Amino acid sequence: xxxxxxxxTPEPExxxxxxxxxxxxxxxxxxxxxxxxxxxxxxxxxxxxxxTANLASSVATACGTALLLGLVWRGHVWAWRVTVGLSMVAxxxxxxxxxxxTTAGPAGWVVSGAGLAYLMLGTALVGTPVIxxxxxxxxxxxxxxx
Numbered sequence: 001x002x003x004x005x006x007x008x009t010p011e012p013e014x015x016x017x018x019x020x021x022x023x024x025x026x027x028x029x030x031x032x033x034x035x036x037x038x039x040x041x042x043x044x045x046x047x048x049x050x051x052t053a054n055l056a057s058s059v060a061t062a063c064g065t066a067l068l069l070g071l072v073w074r075g076h077v078w079a080w081r082v083t084v085g086l087s088m089v090a091x092x093x094x095x096x097x098x099x100x101x102t103t104a105g106p107a108g109w110v111v112s113g114a115g116l117a118y119l120m121l122g123t124a125l126v127g128t129p130v131i132x133x134x135x136x137x138x139x140x141x142x143x144x145x146x
Contacts, residue, residue, distance in 0.1 A: 024134025087122030
């Protein structure tokens, strides 16, 4: 028998965050809903302006985003990693595009604000102690039931 490889994510420590895990339920939900809102807002804006050319891809993107964020809520570590990675990459790209577009008018500042929102919400998933305690408890519960 060969030894099993060590998991990539360390086991959650019980007193690691020194906050009760249930205290992070509302902040985690707020961050996930914020990520969804920032992701779907451009598609809704285009739809309100009557641009239906990319409707199918917008609906698919909205459904995929909802699925990914739902998996984060349910306690999938890989979904959390993908979400944090995508929010950081998207935040940097959107921010830079917004800064390049600021010479064209105030819409560039709005785009840059969306990039900053992605960055802040992605950072909140990683660095807010109540959110991490809540996600650690979800991960531990999922690991125990699987």
